[in-house]
Amino acid sequence: MKTLTNKKPALLLMVISMFAILISSCKKDDDPAPIVYGDAKISVTNTASGSNAQDFYQGDTKLTTTAVAYTETSPYLTVKAGNSVLSFKNTGSTTNTASISVGLDTDASYTVFYYTNLAGTGLITGAGNDNIPPATGKVKVRFANFGAALNNTLNIGVTGGANLVTGLGFGNITNTYFTIDANLGLDFTVLNSGITVQIPSSNFVSGKIYTVWFDTNIATTAKFHVIQEN
Structure with missing residues (x-):
């Protein structure tokens, strides 16, 4: 098998070193800067007549300390900005009644609604607030x-x-x-x-x-x- 170690070793070492520096430089340039997300705020409203009171989650974290019954609106809850999954669950349950994937802006506030269609399927919608x-x-x-x-x-x-x-x-x-x-x-x-x-x-x-x-x-x-x- 042909090797390169016996051909102009000093020149080969310099070429390898230059190539390593080039690779290192390119890697630093291509690496995206880390994205640091702050917080956002959400209030949640239960509009589903006849529904159980709802707990509200971001990912696996329950944010409501008191479940939100029909016609009730929670105080503002602090959530992590960026991409995440929001969900409602019947209070005390681990099963989603509705969930949605969202992207939340840092320092923005939102109102999120739990509602049901004629078939009784739980749904989520929401909008940013004008402060x-x-x-x-x-x-x-x-x-x-x-x-x-x-x-x-x-x-x-x-x-x-x-x-x-x-x-x-x-x-x-x-x-x-x-x-x-x-x-x-x-x-x-x-x-x-x-x-x-x-x-x-x-x-x-x-x-x-x-x-x-x-x-x-x-x-x-x-x-x-x-x-x-x-």
């Missing part, structure tokens, strides 16, 4: 539809005025907050159903931010629930 308060005399409000039994989409508008939202479907959250006068009430209508429900202005306080979510367990009525976010 900038509105001007005095105004409120910010967004809307979410968790009415599985409703036969149509929702329109939401100022009482006696124009619609803010049209055609809000089941499982959806508006992708923006709407700024309105704090002394205004709202109406929501289930299309082609004859169902219209008023949300009195007393639910809103100047300078606050809200999510209003809707649900029902029968097709002939609908309910609203108000979460104050700040």
Whole structure:
């Protein structure tokens, strides 16, 4: 077998050394800088009528100290930013009722909802929160539809005025907050159903931010629930 050790050993050693330095240099350049993630905050809401109270997890870590019952919203929970799996479990159980893979931004805050479809399957959705308060005399409000039994989409508008939202479907959250006068009430209508429900202005306080979510367990009525976010 041919070897190279007997051919110009000094030159060979220099070439090997230079090659080792080149490899070492390339490896350092190609190695990605470590990504350091901070924290984010999440509040969780149980919108599933008739469900058990829910524990909330990030990965294998339970974050809620008190299980969240139907209509309840937890305080903000500190979670690790970056990619992870969020899940709900019936309190005291180790089996997921719903789970989702997410990417969370550092220092951001979110609201996450547990809800069920007509078949009773647990689902998760959520959205980032707007933490900038509105001007005095105004409120910010967004809307979410968790009415599985409703036969149509929702329109939401100022009482006696124009619609803010049209055609809000089941499982959806508006992708923006709407700024309105704090002394205004709202109406929501289930299309082609004859169902219209008023949300009195007393639910809103100047300078606050809200999510209003809707649900029902029968097709002939609908309910609203108000979460104050700040």
